[in-house]
Structure formats: structure tokens, C-alpha cells
Amino acid sequence: MADLIRMVGITKYYGRVRALEDVDFSVREQEIVGLLGDNGAGKSTLIKVLSGAVPVTSGEIWVRGEKAEIRSTTDAIRYGIETIYQDSALVTQLSIARNLFLGREPVKGPRWLGRMDLAAMNEVASGLLRKVGIEKRIPPETPIAALSGGERQAVAIARAMHFDSDLIVLDEPTNNLGVAETQGVLNFVRGARASGHSCIFIAHNIHHVFQVVDRIVVMRRGRVVADDIDPKASSVEAVEQVITGMTAEGVPVGE
Ligand SMILES: Nc1ncnc2c1ncn2[C@@H]1O[C@H](COP(=O)(O)OP(=O)(O)OP(=O)(O)O)[C@@H](O)[C@H]1O
Ligand SMILES: [Mg+2]
Known part of the structure; x- marks a missing residue:
């Protein structure tokens, strides 16, 4: 590749x-690279x-x-590069659904009216939350401020999944996550290649990296x-x- x-x-x-x-x-096309150090x-x-x-x-x-x-x-x-940072950038006053579409909101009715299609955003958001492993039923209207650190990270990951970036960069995405959410992220990284994406995966848990990447790069000082x-x-x-x-x-x- x-x-x-x-x-x-x-x-x-x-x-x-x-x-x-x-x-x-x-990073090659459709390659999952683990970055360790x-x-x-x-x-x-x-x-x-x-x-x-x-x-x-x-x-x-x-x-x-x-x-x-x-x-x-x-x-x-x-x-085509979407990054999910260690300290992920979400707008805490806005809802999960709004954060997913920030700056790329679908509109309803004539485009010049600029009315956001909230129902569509909420529906997509619900599906994505399930996909990233948030089993607990959290309404997509919930503000980010009311979520745990792990749940926030899951929202950021859901955003990268939805917008279909060529390269998805995950900087310690599993740090604050529970077991189900961690499995959700690992499954997502595993599936990234099959769906045509490349991925850079940074994690301190080497076992997680071993489970999902094609190649490991190590940095020191x-x-x-x-x-x-x-x-x-x-x-x-x-x-x-x-x-x-x-x-x-x-x-x-x-x-
Ligand atoms: N904004 C900053 N200002 C000054 N120095 C910085 C800044 N960000 C990082 N550094 C320094 O740059 C070096 C590399 O930091 P970096 O955050 O890239 O490491 P890392 O490999 O991601 O570490 P970790 O595993 O702890 O996240 C460190 O010595 C750090 O102190
Ligand atoms: Mg770091």
C-alpha cells in the first residue's frame, strides 16, 4: 500500500x-500504526x-x-486527518449531538434558512453512542458537561467515525474508559482498516496496542x-x- x-x-x-x-x-493507506514510548x-x-x-x-x-x-x-x-486528543476538545455547554456535528451541522428546509436538523443529529448520535460501546442509555441531548471523562472520549471517537476521515489519530483514547467502552474503541480501531481508514493509535497499555495494530513505532526522548x-x-x-x-x-x- x-x-x-x-x-x-x-x-x-x-x-x-x-x-x-x-x-x-x-502511515500507509489502510494501516494501523501503534505509537509507543x-x-x-x-x-x-x-x-x-x-x-x-x-x-x-x-x-x-x-x-x-x-x-x-x-x-x-x-x-x-x-x-482528511481527524485527531482525538488526550484532553479531547469538546464544547461542554453543548449537547452530545451538537458536539458530534460541530461546524458540519445538517440543515432542514431551504439552506438559506440555515435551520439545523436537530432530529437528524439526535438520531445519528444515538446510533453512534451504541456503536462506541456506551451501553447506558444517554440521551443525545445531554450536555457534555454531564458526562464522565470516558464518555466524553467516546463522543470524540464517535465524531471521527461518523465523518469518515482518511486518518484517525487516537492519543490514549482508552485512558479513562471502562471495560465496555475500551472494547468499543479497540473494536473500532480493528475495524478501521476494513472500512478503508488508516489509524495512529497511542496507548500506554502495550497489550491493547498489540491486539489491534499492524506495525509498532517506538519513540524515546x-x-x-x-x-x-x-x-x-x-x-x-x-x-x-x-x-x-x-x-x-x-x-x-x-x-
Ligand atoms: N506545551 C509545551 N510546552 C513546553 N514543553 C512541552 C509542551 N508540551 C510538551 N512538552 C515537552 O515535550 C516533550 C514531549 O512531550 P509529549 O507530550 O509529546 O510526550 P508524550 O510522549 O505524549 O508523553 P505522555 O506519554 O506522557 O503523554 C516533554 O519533554 C514535554 O515536557
Ligand atoms: Mg502524550
Whole structure:
């Protein structure tokens, strides 16, 4: 499969802190990539650069073989990149249904009247909530402020599912989730390939990553230290060593 996304020589400084150093990272079409690394390794920064949330210091991003200028999340969405952040961006005063359609609301009647089709939004929202594993019957009119952290994350995931982005980026989507919701997310990531999507999946739970991804990329201190680990041909322990740079005995790898 061809490359959907190619990031080349990405370096990012936050003031004097170097968060990324000369990172090359790519995702092929219909590929699920697991991005692993310890706290502060640079995972979130890399995907924030890709999704236009933070400006890059230097480096290039290519989408489907064309150089892309991604300066905002709106730019990223135009390139088909939808990101669900660790601290997901939802408008807490608005309902679940309104958040799902934010900026892309279906209209009812003549377009110039600009009347939102609330009934249609509510119906789609109900179906999506069930799909992401929220079994509890939460009315789609419920404001986000009344939801738990996990439920909020599920709403953000539902949004990416509905709008059919080419690349869905999930930054620790299972962090605050219960068992049913976690299974919902893992099933969604598994199903992403079959429905023609690519996915970047960041999680600290390596077992979850092993269950769903095609390829594992490991970052350490702002650099990519492995970019072609096949979860079917590798063990969790071996990947843990790559993440920490230490053997199980606490000896630096390669010494
Ligand atoms: N807004 C910021 N300002 C300054 N430094 C930052 C900022 N965001 C991140 N950093 C620094 O950049 C480095 C990489 O952080 P990043 O959030 O990308 O790591 P991460 O791999 O996502 O970690 P975690 O697993 O804890 O989420 C860290 O040293 C962090 O302290
Ligand atoms: Mg992070």
C-alpha cells in the first residue's frame, strides 16, 4: 500500500525544550500504526504537529505524495486527518449531538434558512453512542458537561467515525474508559482498516496496542528508535525493552 502520510525530518522545540528531533514517520493507506514510548517521549507532540495543533520548528509533511501545509486543525481536517486528543476538545455547554456535528451541522428546509436538523443529529448520535460501546442509555441531548471523562472520549471517537476521515489519530483514547467502552474503541480501531481508514493509535497499555495494530513505532526522548516492529512477530517484553532502552535486568540495550 502507498504512503498516506509521510513526515520527514520533523524537529520541534517548545522554547528551549527539544520535544522532537529529526523524526521520520509514515502511515500507509489502510494501516494501523501503534505509537509507543514512555512519558515525555514526544508522541503527543508528533501527532499535534500532524494535526495542526502546534507549529513545527522544521520538517515536512506529505499527504498522498503531495507536500502539505498544515497550520491548523481545520487544515488537517481538510487533508482528511481527524485527531482525538488526550484532553479531547469538546464544547461542554453543548449537547452530545451538537458536539458530534460541530461546524458540519445538517440543515432542514431551504439552506438559506440555515435551520439545523436537530432530529437528524439526535438520531445519528444515538446510533453512534451504541456503536462506541456506551451501553447506558444517554440521551443525545445531554450536555457534555454531564458526562464522565470516558464518555466524553467516546463522543470524540464517535465524531471521527461518523465523518469518515482518511486518518484517525487516537492519543490514549482508552485512558479513562471502562471495560465496555475500551472494547468499543479497540473494536473500532480493528475495524478501521476494513472500512478503508488508516489509524495512529497511542496507548500506554502495550497489550491493547498489540491486539489491534499492524506495525509498532517506538519513540524515546524525541526520536524514533524503531519503526518497523511487527506485533505478530514480536513479544510485549521485547517492545518494552525498546521503549525503555533497558533489558529486563536494567542493563542498557546493546551493552
Ligand atoms: N506545551 C509545551 N510546552 C513546553 N514543553 C512541552 C509542551 N508540551 C510538551 N512538552 C515537552 O515535550 C516533550 C514531549 O512531550 P509529549 O507530550 O509529546 O510526550 P508524550 O510522549 O505524549 O508523553 P505522555 O506519554 O506522557 O503523554 C516533554 O519533554 C514535554 O515536557
Ligand atoms: Mg502524550
